[in-house]
Amino acid sequence: MTSSEIREEILDILENIAPDEDLSDLTDDVAFVDQLELDSMDFLDIVMELRKRHRVQIPEEDYTELASMASTVAYLTPLMKDMQKA
Amino acid sequence: MPKDFLKGVQDEYDVIVIGSGLAGMTSANILGRAGYSVLLLEQHYKLGGMATWFKRPGGHIFDVSLHGFPHGMIKSCRRYWSPEIAESIVPLKRIRFDNPMFSLTTTYNRDDFTRLLTDQFNVEPASVKSFFDAARGMNFYDDQAMTTGELFEKFFPGRHDVVRLLMEPIVYANGSTLEDPAITYGIVFSNFMSKGVYTFEGGTDRLIQMMEAELKSNHVDVRIKCDVEKVNLRQGRVASVTVNGRTIKTRAVVSNANLRATIFRLLGEAQLDPQFVDQAREVRLNNSSTQVYMALKPGETVEESTGDLLFSSTAADFRTDLLLSRDVTSRTYSFYYPRTRPEGRERTLLVSSTNAHYRDWSELSDDDYEASKQDLIETTLDAVEKYLPNIRERLAHVEASTPRTFRHYTQHVAGASFGTKFEGLAVSRGLPDQVKGMYHAGSVGIIMSGWLGAINYGVIVANDVDAMLMAAATSGKTSAPS
Ligand SMILES: Cc1cc2nc3c(=O)[nH]c(=O)nc-3n(C[C@H](O)[C@H](O)[C@H](O)COP(=O)(O)OP(=O)(O)OC[C@H]3O[C@@H](n4cnc5c(N)ncnc54)[C@H](O)[C@@H]3O)c2cc1C
Numbered sequence: 103m104t105s106s107e108i109r110e111e112i113l114d115i116l117e118n119i120a121p122d123e124d125l126s127d128l129t130d131d132v133a134f135v136d137q138l139e140l141d142s143m144d145f146l147d148i149v150m151e152l153r154k155r156h157r158v159q160i161p162e163e164d165y166t167e168l169a170s171m172a173s174t175v176a177y178l179t180p181l182m183k184d185m186q187k188a
Numbered sequence: 189m190p191k192d193f194l195k196g197v198q199d200e201y202d203v204i205v206i207g208s209g210l211a212g213m214t215s216a217n218i219l220g221r222a223g224y225s226v227l228l229l230e231q232h233y234k235l236g237g238m239a240t241w242f243k244r245p246g247g248h249i250f251d252v253s254l255h256g257f258p259h260g261m262i263k264s265c266r267r268y269w270s271p272e273i274a275e276s277i278v279p280l281k282r283i284r285f286d287n288p289m290f291s292l293t294t295t296y297n298r299d300d301f302t303r304l305l306t307d308q309f310n311v312e313p314a315s316v317k318s319f320f321d322a323a324r325g326m327n328f329y330d331d332q333a334m335t336t337g338e339l340f341e342k343f344f345p346g347r348h349d350v351v352r353l354l355m356e357p358i359v360y361a362n363g364s365t366l367e368d369p370a371i372t373y374g375i376v377f378s379n380f381m382s383k384g385v386y387t388f389e390g391g392t393d394r395l396i397q398m399m400e401a402e403l404k405s406n407h408v409d410v411r412i413k414c415d416v417e418k419v420n421l422r423q424g425r426v427a428s429v430t431v432n433g434r435t436i437k438t439r440a441v442v443s444n445a446n447l448r449a450t451i452f453r454l455l456g457e458a459q460l461d462p463q464f465v466d467q468a469r470e471v472r473l474n475n476s477s478t479q480v481y482m483a484l485k486p487g488e489t490v491e492e493s494t495g496d497l498l499f500s501s502t503a504a505d506f507r508t509d510l511l512l513s514r515d516v517t518s519r520t521y522s523f524y525y526p527r528t529r530p531e532g533r534e535r536t537l538l539v540s541s542t543n544a545h546y547r548d549w550s551e552l553s554d555d556d557y558e559a560s561k562q563d564l565i566e567t568t569l570d571a572v573e574k575y576l577p578n579i580r581e582r583l584a585h586v587e588a589s590t591p592r593t594f595r596h597y598t599q600h601v602a603g604a605s606f607g608t609k610f611e612g613l614a615v616s617r618g619l620p621d622q623v624k625g626m627y628h629a630g631s632v633g634i635i636m637s638g639w640l641g642a643i644n645y646g647v648i649v650a651n652d653v654d655a656m657l658m659a660a661a662t663s664g665k666t667s668a669p670s
Binding site for chain 2: 141142143146147149150153154157159
């Protein structure tokens with residue numbers, strides 16, 4: 103998957119997790135928590151969903167990499183580059 | 189021949205969950221939903237653990253631990269259970285305090301507390317704001333050096349009345365004290381303050397029934413009256429459990445039993461690193477509870493302005509150690525109006541709860557124990573008189589439970605109502621590093637307790653189990669070592 107496909111995928115996951123949030127004006131390099139009402143369980147759900155959909159394993163010590171859209175995509179790109187978009 | 193509660197059970201499962209408390213059930217549900225074969229074993233004849241209820245003749249149903257939980261429960265139930273369960277969660281509107289320092293009714297959220305603290309307690313608005321912000325900014329991995337007492341001293345020096353307002357409900361909610369890390373207070377308090385206190389319409393019995401149906405629809409094999417004796421290892425990893433004289437193989441175990449019981453009874457220290465055993469031995473348990481359950485006669489009604497939750501105390505000062513004393517001066521009352529169970533019979537019930545020490549009850553002779561229980565009932569009725577005059581004549585049923593009762597039904601060491609103190613969290617999280625495939629999910633570390641904490645911790649642990657099983661599958665080790 104390319105970086106932009108990964109970004110789309112994260113957006114799709116976020117839509118399921120936070121159905122009441124407007125994600126159209128998300129700023130990529132600002133932390134999610136400063137724009138959306140996300141708590142630590144929401145981040146765990148992102149991790150679980152990525153594992154379910156793509157079998158990507160994110161160890162607990164790397165959860166901080168998921169702070170913003172930009173950092174998430176940067177972290178996932180090398181891990182998911184060989185995967186096909188579903 | 190006694191009934192075989194394991195009839196038709198498979199020889200092997202991907203995951204065995206020991207205990208059907210909210211954490212255990214939630215782990216089982218998520219792993220079942222993810223497609224793993226899951227066996228859930230409960231020693232009692234009912235599911236739910238401390239999320240429980242009992243029925244008495246005359247149509248009375250008493251809830252044991254349904255006094256209130258934070259708004260976050262809606263989201264967790266929607267995601268990890270079902271939309272139907274989430275839709276039955278409703279707010280409690282009247283939270284009342286009555287003590288020698290103040291009497292007030294509140295919706296128990298940040299806006300209303302800000303109003304009370306500034307108008308009635310005359311605290312500077314800026315201090316109130318910075319206190320709320322500090323509490324909300326706390327995370328469980330934060331510095332634990334500051335205690336809850338120090339947190340209050342920092343923002344409201346010398347204000348025992350303010351501390352009472354802010355602390356008393358949380359002491360009841362999770363057994364924490366002024367000496368515990370401030371984060372154990374701040375996180376739970378902020379969870380409540382975000383939107384107030386909620387309950388489950390239809391009662392605990394309805395919730396647990398809905399959860400059981402959900403578990404079954406996710407193909408979880410649910411068994412009651414199955415007291416797990418042992419978790420068996422092979423080459424340092426989980427291989428099987430021994431239950432009702434049978435050995436069932438598995439790749440992972442999630443124990444929802446008390447943390448200390450998990451380590452010292454189910455595993456046994458011989459199988460563990462001595463340093464870890466020492467760390468586990470140091471884990472302090474939280475306190476236990478006593479409760480008095482009162483059912484009013486059919487047709488007896490109570491004005492809803494009496495409150496949903498009432499924190500009452502006759503003690504002039506606020507001291508968390510006094511809340512645990514046998515010489516009870518503080519009680520939390522939960523009123524259950526007929527709307528609690530819209531489909532049930534019209535009944536009004538009242539449950540009085542106090543925090544208690546197991547040791548104050550465990551060593552009594554049988555006669556002294558019965559006498560103490562009777563005394564607990566009588567002194568409670570005397571105290572209730574203030575809010576419900578002529579209570580004795582209006583009662584259809586009354587009975588009491590003690591720390592011994594809680595121990596009996598859940599096998600919690602020392603009848604602990606709220607799991608362990610903060611250090612229990614690290615031991616619980618550290619268990620899979622000791623024994624591959626072995627996990628603990630259940631009330632630990634104060635924050636991971638209560639209905640919401642237990643459910644969320646069940647999710648966190650299910651995520652770990654899923655990661656482990658999937659990693660094992662991709663590296664080719666698809667089956668349990670036999
Ligand atoms: C009096 C009281 C009032 C409370 N009020 C509230 C409240 O108002 N709001 C709130 O949010 N929380 C409240 N709580 C706390 C809340 O009920 C608990 O934190 C929560 O239910 C604990 O869930 P758990 O999953 O940790 O385990 P538990 O409920 O303790 O369940 C553990 C289960 O494991 C089973 N088990 C143990 N050993 C074995 C074995 N060897 N084999 C098989 N099964 C085994 C037990 O029988 C039990 O079913 C209250 C608790 C008490 C006692």
